[in-house]
Amino acid sequence: MSGDTGTRAAREPSGSAGFGNEHSSEAVPGALPQGRNSPQRAPLGLYAEQLSGTAFTEPRAHNRRSWLYRIRPSAAHPPFRRAGDGARFTDPVRAGAVHDPNRLRWDPLPAPAAGTDFLDGLWTLGGNGDSARRAGMAIHLYAADTPMTSRVFGDADGELLIVPQHGALLLRTEFGPLRAAPGHVALIPRGVRFRVELPDGAARGYVCENHGRPFTLPELGPVGANGLAAPRDFLAPAAAYEDVSGPVEVVVKYCGELWTATYDHSPLDVVAWHGNHVPYVYDLRRFNVLGTISYDHPDPSIFTVLTSPSGTPGQANVDFVVFAPRWLVAEDTFRPPYFHRNVMSEYMGLVEGAYDAKAGGFLPGGGSLHNMMSAHGPDRETHERAAAAELAPVKLDDGLAFMFETRWPVAVTPQAREAGHLQRGYDDVWRGLERHFGP
Structure with missing residues (x-):
């Protein structure tokens, strides 16, 4: 359902998505x-x-x-039927998730098994809150080798922040197409329907x-007007539409469950749109990293790209933080992340390369979970190396x-707790941190 078989796209990108x-x-x-x-008659016979x-x-x-001007209204569809609890992509609470204090x-x-598309390739690691009450978040991973065909997905429970790690994604949304490759993030707003194609073949990545509340840019406070992520770098899609007939499966996630209906047309039939509830893609390499130019290691909050605020100021429902290439210049400072316990809970993933707080074991495509107040920080090898390093400016x-x-x-x-790819010896990375105290 693309190219000369019905898809029509605008010639120019719509530019910065902005925020608000x-x-x-x-x-x-x-x-x-x-x-x-909403004029009495929308242009070109649209709804x-x-x-x-x-x-x-x-x-x-x-x-x-956002206002959408489409070939058929969304209301023109048959009833949805419950698809049953997903075996892999699921609601953490319904799946019997456990609060585990371990690292x-x-x-x-x-x-994935051959023939797995993005939707079937989603795998739920965990989460919190209640999707029906619009609070909290869930962490999923995906692995797929097949494009979605005659199939569209929409999430009524929340917005999806997609972090590709291997292989690009072509996201065909109601608003138009977006391409997200490793090093990018893409956001699909709550309720927006989309299909995922795989221009590079097999793909793998993460989903928050x-x-x-919807993701937005963090306040900059004393930083001033510039720094971190710039609104102009978030790109929205150019309008495109599919004017095609034929059976299309539409899957929606609603209050933690999957529901499905078969349409006789593609719901990606929006010819024009305007508003601010739109998908976007952002290149993480455009993040303007800030850090110390004197001493001490700044808190990771300085690397916040997007935040979903909660009702308590300063305590986010969820933050998205990136550790991008940067210079380390601090004097008389332990430069890797310090040992810490935190009231916030942290899931960390790796898109490429290595992470400066771990000497090994933390692999691209993998991830670690350090729940609230679980003690963590650099492994033994990293600590010994950083404590003895001769400090000079270093580019990570x-x-x-x-x-x-x-x-x-x-x-x-x-x-996730029983997975074969769970590292059951993770605690061992902190063994050997010897006592050096000498009054």
Whole structure:
């Protein structure tokens, strides 16, 4: 359902997605109404439809909504039927997830069975909160070798922050296509339907399902106007549409369960749109890293790309943090991440290269979970090397790591606790940290 078989796309990208700003795109000139959101007759025989990602009465700065001008309204569909609990992609609470205080680390997700698409390749590690109450988050991984065909997915439970680790993804959304390769992140807003194609073949990566308030840029405070992620670097898709007939499976995630219906047309039939509830892609290499130029190691919050605030100021529902290439210049300072216990819970993944706090075992495609107040930090080899290093400016440019950080503990699913790729000797990396105290 692409190319000459029905897809039509705008010629130019729509540019920066921004945050809270209005953006628009049309695949056919004249498809966007002028001056009215829902005129008596929308242009070109289209239907006008609003997609709201927040409540109507939320403050203007927080409100997310988009107007879609489509070939058929979303309301024109048959009933959905419950697809049953997913065996791999599931709701952590329904799956019997356990709050585990241990430090946990996994190797990369094993290669999928032949014929596995993105949706079937999703694998739930854990999560917290309650999707029905729009609070908390879930952590998933994916491994796929087959594009989604005649199949579309939408998540009513939250927005999906996708972090490719191996192989690019072509995300065909209601708003148009987005390409996300390793080193990028893509965000699919709550309720937006999409299909995933694999232009490079097999693909693997991570997904943060955010049930809470939508991701936005963090406040900069004393940093001022510049630094961290710039709004202009978040790119929205150019409008495209599929005017095709034939059976299409539409799968939705609703209150932790999967439901399915078979449409007689593609729901990716939006010809034009405007608003701020839109998908986007961001190149992590554009992140403007800030850090110390005197002494001491800054807290990892200085590397926040996106944040989903909670009702408690400063305690995020979930933060997305990136450890991008950067210079280390601090004097008389232990430069790798320090030993710490934290009220927040941290899931860390690795896109490429190595992570400066671990000498080995933390692999691209793998991940570690350090739940609230679990003690962690550099392994023995890293600590000994960093404590004895002759300090000079050093460029860290051989790795790209990230973190999903959340205010609540992450309950771990049975499949993650029993997985064959769980590293059962992870605690051993801290063995051998000898006593050196001498009064």
